Amino acid sequence: MKKGIHPENYRFVVFQDMSNGYTFMSKSTAPSKETIKWEDGKEYPLIKLEISNTSHPFYTGKMKLVDTAGRVDKYMNRYKDHVGKKKTAAKEEKNQ
Numbered sequence: 001m002k003k004g005i006h007p008e009n010y011r012f013v014v015f016q017d018m019s020n021g022y023t024f025m026s027k028s029t030a031p032s033k034e035t036i037k038w039e040d041g042k043e044y045p046l047i048k049l050e051i052s053n054t055s056h057p058f059y060t061g062k063m064k065l066v067d068t069a070g071r072v073d074k075y076m077n078r079y080k081d082h083v084g085k086k087k088t089a090a091k092e093e094k095n096q
Contacts, residue, residue, distance in 0.1 A: 015052070
């Protein structure tokens with residue numbers, strides 16, 4: 001490995017999966033403004049995750065839509081008129 005390109009300020013950090021509450025501790029250099037009290041009674045920086053191995057469909061075998069930013073709703077609202085016209089046209093063609 002090249003010398004001097006890797007950070008040296010690794011510390012213990014708690015990662016929390018926000019979809020199911022699963023937490024685990026690892027070393028990281030990721031910055032965090034929040035802290036959490038861990039099982040040993042000490043406070044550690046907290047990094048919130050949207051998805052981890054306990055909630056990812058590949059590992060769980062269950063398909064689950066994770067939409068924390070509302071992107072699906074935003075898309076549906078934007079194109080609802082277009083989607084509605086297609087459905088109406090398809091129904092009219094079936095009835096003929």
